[in-house]
Amino acid sequence: MPTIFSKIIAREIPATIVYEDELVIAFKDIRPLTPVHILIVPKREIPTVNDVTPEDEAALGRLFTVAAKIAAENGIAERGYRLMVNCNKDARQEVFHLHMHILGGRELGPMLVQADMPE
Ligand code: AMP
DSSP: OOOHHHHHHTTSSOOOEEEEOSSEEEEEOSSOSSSEEEEEEESSOOOSGGGOOGGGHHHHHHHHHHHHHHHHHTTOTTTOEEEEOOOTGGGTOOSSSOOEEEEESSOOOOSSOGGGSOO
16 A cells, blocks of 8 residues: 555645655645644655665655755744654654654744653
């Protein structure tokens, strides 16, 4: 079964695509958590970070160059932003097609909420 992100890549379901090249695609998150919330996704369907291979290094490096470009285009480069990749259950990964979140456009607070920490 293709992932929902593969369906976006194949133009089978709509998305607001902001960048695309031969290795990655970027589109707006459907449930934005911040004024700028964009997902950058390798076109190859890598389920999680645990499944990454050396062959993926070009696409994974591209995530960062595209993140910097998108941050500049959205005027958040100087203020700052957060890049996030969730892996599996403890990180609450929802879509099993590796992706990087770009979160910015407001002060983001601590990386994790203190209340989530065990005693
Ligand atoms: P994660 O928890 O890291 O797997 O995050 C998955 C993200 O994908 C969530 O922030 C969702 O809001 C987002 N998402 C799910 N379906 C879509 C979609 N069709 N278009 C854009 N973003 C989506």
